[in-house]
Amino acid sequence: MNELIQESKVVSFVEHLPKTMLPFNNDLLSKASDVLKSIDFPTTRTEAWKYTRVGRIASISTANQVTREGKNLSREDINSTYQISKAGLTFVFENGVFRSDLSSGEFPVGATIKPLTGCDKDELALVGKSLQLENEVFHSMNTAFAVDGMYISIHDKAVIEAPIQLIHLITGKNTVSNLRNFIQIGKFAKAEIMQSFFALDAETSFTNVITEVNVAENAHLTINKLQYETEGNYHIATEQVDQAKDSTFTINTMTLDGTLVRNNLNIEVNGVNCMTNLHGAYVLKSNQHVDNHTIVDHKQPHCESNELYKGVMDEKSTGVFNGKVFVRKDAQKINAFQSNGNVLLSDDATVDSKPELEIYADDVKCSHGSTTGQLDEEAVFYLRARGISEKSARHLMVAAFIGDVLSKIENDEFREYTHSHLQDRFGWEF
Amino acid sequence: MISIKNLHASIDGKEILKGLNLEVKAGEVHAIMGPNGAGKSTLASVLAGREEYEITEGSVDFDGQDLLELSTEDRAREGLFLAFQYPIEIPGVSNINFLRTSLNEIRDYKGEEQISAKDFMALVREKSALVELDAKLASRSVNEGFSGGEKKRNEIFQMAMLNPKLSILDETDSGLDIDALRIVANGVNKLKTAENATIVITHYQRLLDYIVPDVVHVLYNGKIVKSGPKELALELEEKGYDWIKAEVDAQ
Structure with missing residues (x-):
């Protein structure tokens, strides 16, 4: 048994990562570190990872992280490239570190929004409440090594009209970014959160993000998520959601780029009459x-x-x-x-x-x-027989196919932003 | 308009068209009739450019161009239109979006300007009225959830929108009740000019009461075996195809 533990790549993977400074509950932290000492990365023999090989993540050379000073970016860069909603509040993280210089300084009435590093133990008392750590390398790693993330608490009965946008940039080589967001939507409250992930000159970097969400009685939350990290980077995301009675929770996940992207959505519907x-x-x-x-x-x-x-x-x-x-x-x-x-x-x-x-x-x-x-080749032929080129015919059909999902997105700006990225990457007109 | 000479076509090694000749001039309507399996739909498919068919011999001249050298889309852009026997349902692609793309790609090919949104919508209104197609259908997904009659009307609506030189109606009448048949035939008649031509492929004579052909051809065993005036259709209706088969087989 001892031998097995020594062979575990997890231990060597995390030994160079700085332990979390976030005021998490001590039991949670010790449980997470116990798990990390006792298990290895999942293999394809693990049912939940049967078709996804994380070997390339496990072999990231974390000892050789090319860390650098925060990227030289201006608010204008953020606004012109990454900001999706012009009306919204924007908060930027780089490799899990909060960039206040690039983020909105104003906060809407009815909400408490701040980085986790600015929270006290009481505010984070419920972190990890429903998240499984047992047998979960990435959940445990995130808990033990979380750098930062957003704390969003929407007060009871507050309706936050403008979307709250979290922009996550990953930069550098072999960067490991453990991000933790903690979101509470109060009773009868309503909000929309966008999470977008981008890579900027990043190489073999790994984002491990957990977003814990509590949607209270009769509250409404929509999360629009865009994954657009470049090839060569890895991304594992978990949304752990608790819904109380009469609540509505919607999440739209758009994955358009990245080498390996895994999304775990765990929705616990704990109340009656939920959507x-x-x-x-x-x-x-x-x-x-x-x-x-x-x-x-x-x-x-x-x-x-x-x-x-x-x-x-x-x-x-x-x-x-x-x-x-x-x-x-x-x-x-x-x-x-x-x-x-x-x-x-x-x-x-x-x-x-x-x-x-x-x-x-x-x-x-x-x-x-x-x-x-x-694609239905008969349909392609039908379109071509009306003078449409084969390329446009295929694009029309692909756009229609995926448009079915895009039409579910209520936020026009987010949908347009997704469209334009599809166009940039695939040359498709929608 | 179109001149087909000694056309041989096969699919999966089986020869379907065995030396077909046909000449259609501008301003004419030709009907092609024939028993099941004669090669009627194969002719339509080959002219539209279905790639499953192999042309082993013969030529097709379309307004001075070698049709067989053109891709399916270029044939359409040159003014060939096939009304499908079984129009395809394309979920998610709206009729409007599809037709605008189609019209604009054809215009682009001809070096013409894109149609403005206003002109396009005016054209949609005008042409959908021609086949009494509900404007709502025009904005729905292509053929999705359309009744059989609506699908065929949608074909003629597209034909009206694209204003082709040569239209080939592949069994457009099959499955239509008499009202839908009349509407479809009316649409086709209204679109007829001295500059365009129509080939009506049908199994039944009934359609020809409404779309009066200049020439009726009988296709049998991969060839046109008999051609005659519109009365030939009536004769076929009355006597069936056996006498023609006997005539051909005797030769």
């Missing part, structure tokens, strides 16, 4: 890999969840969708819908799609579906 919407679009090429693992756990009756994920995979890219819906014994009258569709644009692209339903209640309406195929 949960999970939408995702992923459009990748070359050797890129995306893995969306979602869990919606219906524990209470009279709730609805809608899940729609669509992907367009070109060249040698690979995709994974694993969507699990639990409907617990007492959770009657649940409507749970799940759908995953994929279009493969090349013979070398692959997708592993696994929708799963576990239903223990008897009066529920649940459906799931998964399709993976190529």
